[in-house]
Each structure stands twice: as C-alpha cells, then as structure tokens.
Amino acid sequence: MAEQTHWLGAFLAHLSPRVQEKLLALGETFHYPAGQSIFHEGDPSLYLYIVKSGQVAIEVHIPSKGRRTIMTAGPGDLFSWSALVEPRLETASARAVDETEALGIKGGGLMDLCREDPALGFEVYHELAEVISARLIATRLQLLDILAA
Amino acid sequence: MSVAFPAIEVRSPVDPMLPRPAVIQGVRPEAAGVFTFSMAFANPADRAAYQFQAGQFNMLYLPGFGEVAISLSSDPGETQLLGHTIRVAGNVTRALSRLKVGDVVGIRGPFGSHWPLEKAAGRNLIIVAGGIGLAPLRPVILSVLTHRDAFGRVLLLYGARTPGDLLYTREFGRWREAGLEVNVTVDVGDENWKGKVGVVPQLFYFVRMEHKNTLVLTCGPEIMMRFVIYEALARRIPKDAIYLSMERNMKCAVGFCGHCQYGPNFICKQGPVFNFAAIEPFFGKEDF
Amino acid sequence: MPPNLPRVSASVVIRKSSLQPVFDNLKAAGFTLVGPTVREGAIVLDEISRLEDLPLGWTDEQQPGRYRLKQTNEPYFFGFTVGPHSWKQYLHPARLPLFAARKENGNWAFLPPQTPPPHYAFVGVRACDLAAISILDRVLLGGEFRDPHYARRREQVFVLAVNCGHANPTCFCSSMNTGPRVTEGFDLALTELPEAFLVEVGSEAGSEMMKDSAWEPATAFELRQAAGVFQQAEREIVRDLKTDDLPQLVYDNLEHAHWDEVAARCLSCGNCTLVCPTCFCTTVEDTSNLRGTMAERTRLADSCFNRDFSYVFGGNIRPNIRSRYRQWLSHKLASWIDQFGTSGCVGCGRCIAWCPVGIEITEEVNALRAKAAQ
Numbered sequence: 001m002a003e004q005t006h007w008l009g010a011f012l013a014h015l016s017p018r019v020q021e022k023l024l025a026l027g028e029t030f031h032y033p034a035g036q037s038i039f040h041e042g043d044p045s046l047y048l049y050i051v052k053s054g055q056v057a058i059e060v061h062i063p064s065k066g067r068r069t070i071m072t073a074g075p076g077d078l079f080s081w082s083a084l085v086e087p088r089l090e091t092a093s094a095r096a097v098d099e100t101e102a103l104g105i106k107g108g109g110l111m112d113l114c115r116e117d118p119a120l121g122f123e124v125y126h127e128l129a130e131v132i133s134a135r136l137i138a139t140r141l142q143l144l145d146i147l148a149a
Numbered sequence: 150m151s152v153a154f155p156a157i158e159v160r161s162p163v164d165p166m167l168p169r170p171a172v173i174q175g176v177r178p179e180a181a182g183v184f185t186f187s188m189a190f191a192n193p194a195d196r197a198a199y200q201f202q203a204g205q206f207n208m209l210y211l212p213g214f215g216e217v218a219i220s221l222s223s224d225p226g227e228t229q230l231l232g233h234t235i236r237v238a239g240n241v242t243r244a245l246s247r248l249k250v251g252d253v254v255g256i257r258g259p260f261g262s263h264w265p266l267e268k269a270a271g272r273n274l275i276i277v278a279g280g281i282g283l284a285p286l287r288p289v290i291l292s293v294l295t296h297r298d299a300f301g302r303v304l305l306l307y308g309a310r311t312p313g314d315l316l317y318t319r320e321f322g323r324w325r326e327a328g329l330e331v332n333v334t335v336d337v338g339d340e341n342w343k344g345k346v347g348v349v350p351q352l353f354y355f356v357r358m359e360h361k362n363t364l365v366l367t368c369g370p371e372i373m374m375r376f377v378i379y380e381a382l383a384r385r386i387p388k389d390a391i392y393l394s395m396e397r398n399m400k401c402a403v404g405f406c407g408h409c410q411y412g413p414n415f416i417c418k419q420g421p422v423f424n425f426a427a428i429e430p431f432f433g434k435e436d437f
Numbered sequence: 438m439p440p441n442l443p444r445v446s447a448s449v450v451i452r453k454s455s456l457q458p459v460f461d462n463l464k465a466a467g468f469t470l471v472g473p474t475v476r477e478g479a480i481v482l483d484e485i486s487r488l489e490d491l492p493l494g495w496t497d498e499q500q501p502g503r504y505r506l507k508q509t510n511e512p513y514f515f516g517f518t519v520g521p522h523s524w525k526q527y528l529h530p531a532r533l534p535l536f537a538a539r540k541e542n543g544n545w546a547f548l549p550p551q552t553p554p555p556h557y558a559f560v561g562v563r564a565c566d567l568a569a570i571s572i573l574d575r576v577l578l579g580g581e582f583r584d585p586h587y588a589r590r591r592e593q594v595f596v597l598a599v600n601c602g603h604a605n606p607t608c609f610c611s612s613m614n615t616g617p618r619v620t621e622g623f624d625l626a627l628t629e630l631p632e633a634f635l636v637e638v639g640s641e642a643g644s645e646m647m648k649d650s651a652w653e654p655a656t657a658f659e660l661r662q663a664a665g666v667f668q669q670a671e672r673e674i675v676r677d678l679k680t681d682d683l684p685q686l687v688y689d690n691l692e693h694a695h696w697d698e699v700a701a702r703c704l705s706c707g708n709c710t711l712v713c714p715t716c717f718c719t720t721v722e723d724t725s726n727l728r729g730t731m732a733e734r735t736r737l738a739d740s741c742f743n744r745d746f747s748y749v750f751g752g753n754i755r756p757n758i759r760s761r762y763r764q765w766l767s768h769k770l771a772s773w774i775d776q777f778g779t780s781g782c783v784g785c786g787r788c789i790a791w792c793p794v795g796i797e798i799t800e801e802v803n804a805l806r807a808k809a810a811q
Contacts, residue, residue, distance in 0.1 A: 036694075037692070037694075040434075040435070040692060041375070041433055042375075042432070042433045060372070061435040061436070062372060063371045063372075063749075063751075063752075063754055064747075064748075064749055064751045064752030064753055064754050064756065065751065065752055066436075066752075066756060067435070086383050087379065087382040087383045089379060089382070091376075091379060093435075147337060164536075164549055164585050165582045166535050166536070166734075166736075167535075167536055167547050167549055168547050169547075170544060170545050170546070170547070191544060210734075212538040212540070212545055212723070212725060212729075212732035213538075213723055213724065213725025213729060213732035214723060214725075215721070215723045216721070216723075238750040239750065251543070253543065253544055253545045254545075255538070255545060255547060396749060397747065397749060397754065398746065398747050398748050398749055398754070400719070400720050400721050400739075401719070401721070403581075403582040404580055404581070404582060405576075405577060405582070405584055405717070405719065406718060406719045406720060406721075406739070407717060407718030407719070407739070407741065408718065408720070408739075408746060408747070410764075410768065410772070412688075412767075412772050413684075413771075413772035413774075413775035413776050415776075418580075418581070430688060430691075431691070434691055434692065435692070435760075436754065436755050436756065436757065436759070436760035437691065437754075437755075437760070
C-alpha cells in the first residue's frame with residue numbers, strides 16, 4: 001500500500017484501514033491524457049472517482065455561453081458521487097486538465113458492500129457526508145460571490 | 150412537365166410566409182422587461198377561423214423590424230383575443246414593447262406541436278416553469294382549470310430569479326381556488342419576500358407525488374429543464390411521461406429556413422413541445 | 438404523337454448541330470435556357486441560347502480543394518462533370534422578395550410579389566443534380582407546408598439532362614445511388630457520342646421540342662456506344678462512401694473526439710453550403726422607408742456555418758467551428774434521412790473540390806467510423 005499512501009486525500013485517509021483496503025480492492029485505475037473527457041453530463045454514473053494524480057475539471061455547458069468549470073478535483077479529491085445517488089446520472093461533465101490517474105470504484109459494487117457490511121457502510125457514508133457538506137458550503141460561497149457582483 | 154411531385158394537403162393559407170394584420174387591444178406590464186399583448190385579427194374571417202392548442206406559437210411581425218416567435222399565453226378556448234407574453238430581448242421585441250392599443254402587427258400561425266392534454270385525461274399533471282417559461286404553460290393551466298374534473302392532482306412548480314420577475318401572480322389565488330396546487334420559489338429573495346428561496350428543481354423536494362399516472366410538463370431555461378428532468382427521473386417518472394418546450398433560432402416557422410433544427414427535429418414542426426424520450430439522445434449535448 | 442415527333446421513352450439520335458433547333462424550339466415556347474458555359478476559369482451556369490455558348494472541348498480536373506479547366510481537342514460539348522453552380526440558384530434563388538407591407542390609414546396590408554418567375558429550361562443536368570432537384574422537391578414541397586416560390590419555378594422547368602461520360606476523383610454518385618446514369622425525371626436526356634447525341638425522350642414536352650431536329654431512331658450500334666459511355670463514367674469513379682450504417686453512426690458519435698480534428702482544419706467559410714446542390718437554408722431581411730409607411734421582407738440564402746445562424750437571446754447555440762461542422766455533416770448525411778426519407782447528399786463532390794482546405798466529407802465519415810469502432 002506504500003505507493004498509494006502519498007495520494008490518500010481527505011476521503012480515504014479518514015477511513016479505517018480495514019475499510020480503506022476493501023475500497024481500494026474494489027477500485028480500478030483509469031488513465032486519462034491531458035484534455036480527455038472522462039464523462040459527459042447525462043451519462044449513466046457508474047463510478048465514484050478519487051483522483052490519484054493530476055487534475056480534473058468539473059464542467060457544465062450553458063447553451064450559447066459555452067463551458068464553465070465549476071469545480072476542480074486534485075489528488076485525493078472525490079468526484080461523481082452521483083454513482084451512489086438515484087437516478088445515477090452524471091449531473092456535470094468531467095475532463096482531465098492535466099494527465100490524470102484516477103481510482104474508479106463501481107457505484108453498484110460499493111452500495112452492495114455497504115449493505116452487506118453496515119459498519120463499513122456507516123463509515124463510507126459518514127465520510128461522504130463530510131465531503132459533500134464541504135462542497136455545499138463552497139458552492140454557497142461561489143453563489144454569494146456571483147450574486148454580490 | 151417533368152417530375153410530378155406528390156399532392157400534399159396544405160394546412161395553412163396559400164403562402165405560409167405572408168402575415169395577416171392584427172390590432173393590439175390591450176397592453177399589460179407583467180414584470181421588468183416583460184409585457185403581455187392581447188390582440189385580435191383585423192379581419193373578422195381571420196378571427197373566426199383561428200384556432201390554437203396550448204404550447205403553439207405565432208410569428209409576430211413588425212414591418213421594417215422583423216419577426217419573432219412568441220408562444221400563445223391565453224386560453225385556447227377563447228380565440229377572439231389572442232394573448233402573448235413577451236420579454237424584451239432584442240430589436241424586434243424592444244420595438245414591440247413600444248406599441249400601443251390600436252397599433253397593427255402581422256401574425257402568422259399557429260405553428261408547432263402542443264402540450265399533450267389529450268394524453269392527460271385522468272392523470273396527475275406536474276407543471277414546472279422557470280421565468281418566462283410559464284407563459285407557454287399558462288394555456289395548459291387555463292384549459293385544465295376549465296375542465297378540472299378531467300384530471301387528477303394538478304401541481305404548478307414555478308420560480309423566477311427574483312420576486313419582481315414572477316409572472317401572473319395576480320392569478321395565483323384564482324388558480325388555487327380552482328384546484329391548482331401552486332408552489333413558488335425565487336433564486337434570490339429580498340426583505341419582503343416570505344416565500345421559498347431556491348432554484349425551481351428544488352421544489353420537487355417540497356411536494357409529494359406519485360410516479361405512476363403522472364405527466365410532467367416543463368418550460369424554462371434549458372439548464373433548468375435539465376435539472377427538472379433529473380429530479381423527475383429520480384422520482385421514477387418514466388421518460389416518456391416528461392414533456393418539455395425547446396427554443397432555437399427561428400426564421401420561417403414552416404420548416405424551410407433550417408435554423409431551428411435540433412438533430413432530426415425542426416423546433417417549428419416536431420416542436421417546440423417534445424416528449425423527452427424522443428429527444429433524449431440529443432438533449433443536453435454540448436453545443437448541439 | 439404526330440409522325441414527325443419521337444414517342445415518349447424512345448431513344449433517338451441527332452447530329453450534334455441539331456441540338457440548336459431543340460434550343461430554338463425551347464426559346465420559341467417561351468423558355469429561358471440556362472446551361473453550362475465557361476467563365477473566369479470555371480464552367481458555370483448562365484443563360485445560353487446557342488450551341489457555341491456551351492463548353493465545347495473543355496474538361497475539368499477536380500481534386501480536394503482544387504478545380505481547373507483544361508482545353509482538349511475532342512469535339513465534346515459536355516466533357517466535364519459539375520462546376521460550382523447548381524440548379525438551386527434558379528429554383529431556390531439566393532435573393533427573393535417575399536412580400537411588401539404598406540401602411541394605409543393606420544392599417545398594414547401585406548402584398549405578395551407580382552412578377553412571375555421565368556420559365557426555365559435547364560440544359561445539361563447531370564444525374565447527381567437531377568437527384569438533388571428531387572431532394573429539394575421533398576424538402577420544399579413534400580411536407581405539411583409547400584414553398585409557393587419554389588413550386589412556381591419548379592412546375593415550369595424543362596429538364597434537358599446529360600449523362601456523364603467521365604468522372605472526377607471527387608465524384609461518388611454511385612455510392613449515393615444517384616448516378617452516373619440519368620434514369621428518370623427528365624424531359625430529354627442526352628448521351629454524347631463521338632459524332633452525335635443519343636436522345637432519350639422522357640415526356641411529351643420533350644418530344645415536342647424535337648421538332649425539326651432531323652432525329653432518327655437509335656441503331657443497336659449507337660445504343661452500344663451509349664452503354665460504353667455510362668460504363669466509362671462508372672469505371673472512373675474511385676471515391677466511395679459506405680452508407681448502410683447511417684444515420685446511426687453519426688447519432689452514436691456526436692461527442693466523438695474526431696470532430697475536434699476536423700474543426701482544427703475547417704475555416705467555417707461556408708463554401709460547401711454554397712456549392713452543395715441540396716443545401717437550402719435561408720434567412721430573412723427586413724427593410725423599410727424612413728417614414729415607416731412601407732416595408733419589405735426579403736429571403737436570402739444562409740449557411741449553418743455562419744456564426745449567428747443559431748443565435749438565441751444570450752448567444753449562439755453553436756459558438757465554435759466544431760459544433761457547426763458537426764451540424765452540417767450530421768444534417769447532410771444523418772438527420773436528413775429522418776427528416777425527408779433520403780440522404781441529403783447526392784455524391785456530386787462539389788464540397789470536396791471547393792473546400793479551400795480540401796476537407797473530404799467521405800473521408801470524415803470513414804475516419805469517424807474507424808475511430809468509433811476502436
């Protein structure tokens with residue numbers, strides 16, 4: 001596990017070693033060259049992703065205004081939690097800004113694991129709630145910033 | 150002479166690009182930069198012949214300025230006076246906003262597809278509108294309230310940027326009394342606003358709904374409609390029970406100029422009202 | 438038919454010089470002849486009246502992004518394929534008054550145009566262009582609404598078609614099932630032999646125009662010569678477009694990275710839409726006098742490559758070249774099929790020749806297909 005420790009960001013690092021191991025075992029590593037699209041808004045959301053290295057831009061496209069990056073995910077950051085929430089469709093697009101390696105955990109597999117192992121399930125969803133809450137506060141600040149302008 | 154072309158029954162008058170004159174009977178401001186015209190054809194024969202269905206639009210022509218596609222926002226059961234709610238967005242709409250009672254404009258229409266009220270009998274309706282998007286849905290509300298018993302629960306989920314941008318607020322009381330559940334929100338509130346604050350799709354979290362036997366009709370900015378559809382699908386509304394009204398550049402409204410194409414569809418012919426299942430492969434595709 | 442006129446569906450032969458009496462008959466019947474002629478280094482369409490106006494001895498050499506004329510010593514009037522013009526400039530003019538508006542006593546009256554269009558006789562219509570006219574018929578006359586301006590011009594057209602005896606590397610009519618041989622939709626169809634024209638009579642009007650042309654029934658030898666002409670044209674077609682996976686191939690790959698590659702080359706100049714015989718998009722222009730008592734609405738040709746073509750309040754739906762090129766190709770080869778029941782492309786190759794950077798529509802589809810399969 002030594003090779004992976006340097007990128008264990010907020011989400012994975014706060015999980016107990018037992019849970020960490022189970023999640024990493026469930027994951028597959030994806031490689032994306034700089035500029036490559038990872039998924040488009042509206043695509044079925046199959047994977048929860050954690051960035052291992054590189055940078056991912058989360059974008060929306062606004063008709064006649066173009067693409068806007070609303071968030072970036074760097075090493076350790078989590079994106080595409082839509083894989084765990086119905087209707088399991090991506091609500092934004094993701095694109096590798098730099099050459100990126102990401103761990104993808106199948107949403108369906110993770111949910112099954114959480115159901116079979118409630119203790120694991122609690123840890124995972126607790127940490128997820130922390131990540132999403134932090135995002136929501138950040139988004140509020142973004143909104144206030146834009147409204148105040 | 151040479152090739153024979155097929156004989157097709159023509160629905161419109163001989164030249165579908167030729168407008169008919171109509172006289173403005175009333176002008177009412179609705180919100181900042183938004184007003185409603187009511188107008189009547191100058192010619193009694195045109196008045197008697199004109200029929201439309203909820204969701205359709207007219208091309209309004211101001212000689213020397215140009216034409217705009219505007220949805221009808223009045224009751225389809227009352228066609229002597231036609232209502233159009235217009236937001237000032239360019240040269241033509243700005244020029245229209247300066248017209249007064251008695252002025253004359255040209256009308257071509259009605260064009261386009263309509264909200265599927267014929268499929269809604271006995272079912273619940275969730276009408277979701279953002280901003281000026283309530284205007285093409287108002288004819289649905291008026292038709293439904295005229296025949297209220299023909300439908301199940303009827304809900305309106307409506308929002309605008311600010312309280313001052315809300316349309317038709319004078320009518321909400323009457324609509325509630327006639328059996329429409331009215332839920333309103335604004336993106337940003339002010340000191341006087343006592344209602345909900347949040348984007349329109351958030352209103353889904355405040356109402357109960359069954360996913361069976363329910364149609365969703367939505368109109369508003371395309372981004373809003375993307376998230377409305379997301380919320381509807383999350384609540385297990387089938388894709389083919391969702392209808393939306395799309396907008397694209399339009400020059401002729403009769404399928405010849407090519408501007409309003411959306412994949413294989415012409416917004417002026419197969420639209421503006423679409424069944425979501427029919428356009429799903431194209432909906433939300435970037436720059437499409 | 439009177440004994441001095443050939444019957445419909447007959448194949449007859451005339452000396453080449455006897456085409457002039459056919460032209461004269463058309464003029465006498467009130468037709469304005471338009472046909473190919475050499476001008477400014479290209480074979481364009483223009484009003485003609487005499488055989489001498491035709492490009493005798495000229496041929497064209499076309500490649501992606503390249504068009505050149507060459508003089509030959511051969512006595513052929515129609516030894517070329519297609520130039521930058523197509524018949525849509527007469528049927529679907531680039532500038533057309535729609536109506537005038539006049540203010541009288543505070544009321545507006547809307548008046549349709551009064552001048553009737555000319556009766557055209559199209560001379561030298563190739564099979565691909567004939568198919569293009571038939572495609573425009575479906576677009577503008579085959580739907581719920583009919584374009585009365587197109588109808589009025591189209592109803593009166595006399596078609597004098599010509600079979601191709603040679604093909605350019607840009608041609609791919611055989612892939613689109615539109616040629617190289619003319620099969621229907623004509624009043625007269627010519628196949629140019631070394632010393633004569635073989636004429637197929639397609640209609641009574643065509644037959645009538647053969648008066649005084651000293652026609653004779655075609656001999657078996659002449660029919661064999663004509664067959665040799667069609668085969669020569671077919672043999673020379675080297676370009677190919679596989680169409681059995683259209684439209685789905687395009688619909689399934691609307692966000693493929695390949696669109697970025699072609700976008701890097703495309704200038705969005707719109708040449709392809711100008712020369713394409715089936716591109717029909719238009720826009721409108723409104724003018725008025727200073728007192729605002731008279732106004733005019735004019736229809737103008739437009740192109741989906743124009744930046745503001747897709748403008749809605751707030752901006753352009755297709756703000757970049759990638760989305761505009763995708764719109765053009767996906768319309769021409771995919772959504773057109775769902776809209777009108779046929780492909781929008783006839784394989785004439787003009788877009789390939791007249792693209793300043795030599796983008797080849799056939800190669801773009803092949804590339805998309807190859808990459809999508811990966």
